Amino acid sequence: MAVAEKTGRIAKDLECLKKFTATPGEGCTRLPFTKESRDAVNYLKTVMEEAGLQVQEDAAGNVFGILEGEDPDLPCVMMGSHYDSVVNGGDFDGIAGIVCAIEVARELKSKNLTPKRNFVVVGFCDEEGMRFGTGYFGSGAMLGNRNAEYCRKYKDTDGISIYDAMKEYGLDPERVEEARWPIGSIGYFLETHIEQGPVLDAEGIELGLVDCIVGIQRYMVTVHGRSDHAGTTPMDMRKDAVDAASKVISKIADWAREKADGTVATVGYINTVPGGMNIVAEECQFTVDIRSRNNEHINDIAKRIRAALDREVKAIGGSYEMDNKLTITSVNLSKEMLKTMEESCRKHGFSYEYLPSGAGHDALEIGQVIPTVMLFVPSKDGRSHCPVEFTKFSDFAKASIIMEELAIKLLV
Numbered sequence: 001m002a003v004a005e006k007t008g009r010i011a012k013d014l015e016c017l018k019k020f021t022a023t024p025g026e027g028c029t030r031l032p033f034t035k036e037s038r039d040a041v042n043y044l045k046t047v048m049e050e051a052g053l054q055v056q057e058d059a060a061g062n063v064f065g066i067l068e069g070e071d072p073d074l075p076c077v078m079m080g081s082h083y084d085s086v087v088n089g090g091d092f093d094g095i096a097g098i099v100c101a102i103e104v105a106r107e108l109k110s111k112n113l114t115p116k117r118n119f120v121v122v123g124f125c126d127e128e129g130m131r132f133g134t135g136y137f138g139s140g141a142m143l144g145n146r147n148a149e150y151c152r153k154y155k156d157t158d159g160i161s162i163y164d165a166m167k168e169y170g171l172d173p174e175r176v177e178e179a180r181w182p183i184g185s186i187g188y189f190l191e192t193h194i195e196q197g198p199v200l201d202a203e204g205i206e207l208g209l210v211d212c213i214v215g216i217q218r219y220m221v222t223v224h225g226r227s228d229h230a231g232t233t234p235m236d237m238r239k240d241a242v243d244a245a246s247k248v249i250s251k252i253a254d255w256a257r258e259k260a261d262g263t264v265a266t267v268g269y270i271n272t273v274p275g276g277m278n279i280v281a282e283e284c285q286f287t288v289d290i291r292s293r294n295n296e297h298i299n300d301i302a303k304r305i306r307a308a309l310d311r312e313v314k315a316i317g318g319s320y321e322m323d324n325k326l327t328i329t330s331v332n333l334s335k336e337m338l339k340t341m342e343e344s345c346r347k348h349g350f351s352y353e354y355l356p357s358g359a360g361h362d363a364l365e366i367g368q369v370i371p372t373v374m375l376f377v378p379s380k381d382g383r384s385h386c387p388v389e390f391t392k393f394s395d396f397a398k399a400s401i402i403m404e405e406l407a408i409k410l411l412v
Contacts, residue, residue: 006103006397013047013099014393017083018091027088027387032126032137033061033162033169040083044098044123051102052109053121060141060179061125061171066118067105069411074117075187077410079104079403082127082138082362090389092194096377096396098123100192103400104407115411117187124362131156131165133220133287133325139362143369144180148173154325188337188410189372191363192399194391195355198382205353206398207345208376209338212356213364214262215295215330217302219288221245221309225318227274227282238280242272244312244320245284251308252288255301262358263292265301293330293356328360331367337406338373344405350398359384373406375399 020039023029030036041063048055048065057063063083069076081097101121108119124142129135132154140146151163151173166173195201200208225241249267256265266289273283288305290298309320338354345352355376357364363372377395380388 003394003397003401006400007394009106010099010103010396010400011393013102014091014096017043017095017099023088028085028091029087029089030083030085031087031131032084033165033171037061037084037125038169040095041123044083047102048121051106053105058142058179059171059175059177060138060146061166061169062138062142062179063123065102065105065121067108067115067120069115069117069119071116072118075184076118076120077188077190077407078120078122078186079190079407080122080124081191081193082124084126084128084130086128086130086385088387089385090383090387092389092391093196093384094127094193096194096391097192100396100400100403101190104404107400107404108407108411113408113412117411119407119411127362129218129326132162133218135218135326135360136328136362136365137162139365141176141179142181143365144177146179147177151176186370189363189366189370190337190403190406191361191372191374192396192403193361193374193376194379194384194389195376195382196359196379196384198379199355200353200376200378201380201382203353204351205378206350206395207352207402209341209352209354210333210357210374210376211338211354212293212330212332213361213367213374214291214293214356214358215298216326216328216360216364217290217298217324218326219302219305220323220325221286221288221305221320222323223284223309223313223318223320225282225284225316226280228280230278230280233280239316239318240280241284241318242281244316244318245286247312248305248308249286252301252305255304256290259292259294259297261292261294261297262356263290263294263297263301264358265290291358291360295329328364329368331364331372333363333367334371334373337371340406340409341373341375341402344402348398348401350402375402
């Protein structure tokens with residue numbers, strides 16, 4: 001089980017996959033239901049087939065490679081991550097977890113191991129939520145949490161709904177519920193991922209054993225005022241949507257800091273209408289992303305935002321909507337599987353550290369209902385969601401060794 005051989009195979013796949021981007025030379029942009037996603041899925045299908053897996057794509061755009069066990073009716077061991085990216089993101093976020101899972105499947109196949117249950121490699125569609133402002137579409141569909149109504153509701157900035165994007169991509173959104181796996185059919189879920197933070201790289205640690213993933217709430221807030229001339233409308237006679245919105249926005253980060261436990265809150269997008277320099281805005285839209293391992297802290301910040309909006313829009317005689325895009329609670333990962341991975345790290349002499357994940361992952365959605373574990377590899381300088389994102393291929397090889405030993409224990 002030479003690290004060098006595994007490193008070479010993983011490097012080849014990741015180097016090929018990074019070509020499937022809408023922004024060549026400016027990072028990876030592989031949004032869901034686009035040509036770039038289709039190209040990546042087709043490549044993954046080919047590699048899965050070459051690894052001896054049975055390949056299928058579901059009604060939500062997820063791709064699976066199945067190594068069949070003696071009793072396919074037993075709850076399977078599933079391993080993978082997502083193949084979509086953010087705009088101008090990195091080449092490893094998500095996709096490396098699928099490649100590592102394929103590498104585990106290769107090793108299982110090469111050992112002529114016939115597991116008692118199926119080992120399933122998965123590539124999930126639209127974990128990031130970048131295009132439609134949601135997230136965990138593929139893993140949510142697998143769990144039975146997505147339907148045609150959901151697909152009609154959410155739209156991208158061009159007004160294209162998930163529903164219409166799926167049709168253009170070649171999927172039938174009316175059948176998205178068929179992506180659901182029966183309750184009890186998935187026994188365990190494993191995910192390898194880059195850390196997307198600085199801890200492992202700064203401390204020179206090879207692997208991170210993730211014991212908790214934070215909860216997340218996301219909102220799109222729209223404040224309504226009235227459009228007026230910027231020069232002729234007195235300040236006390238305005239219904240300035242930006243004035244009201246900015247007074248709320250300015251407090252959000254401080255409310256997160258008050259928690260003093262790693263809770264974070266981010267306003268990542270702001271848009272004004274009509275957007276003229278000499279026009280009082282009639283509308284201001286902004287997003288809010290709140291994360292914490294303490295769900296009560298998330299709820300408290302959301303409550304404060306609503307209270308502040310009530311106060312500020314009343315002051316200008318305006319109104320607002322606070323549309324929830326995503327709510328998912330924090331999850332503690334499997335202590336039993338973490339213990340097995342810790343033993344493997346010691347066996348191979350890999351340095352490791354327990355740490356939480358401040359980023360959301362498919363493991364967060366799945367971990368709500370299925371025993372789940374995550375393994376982090378270092379991100380250079382903690383950078384992610386940007387073109388300079390980088391992880392050594394050899395670190396992915398080490399992670400696949402640990403995951404393979406865990407998978408074997410669960411499979412036999």
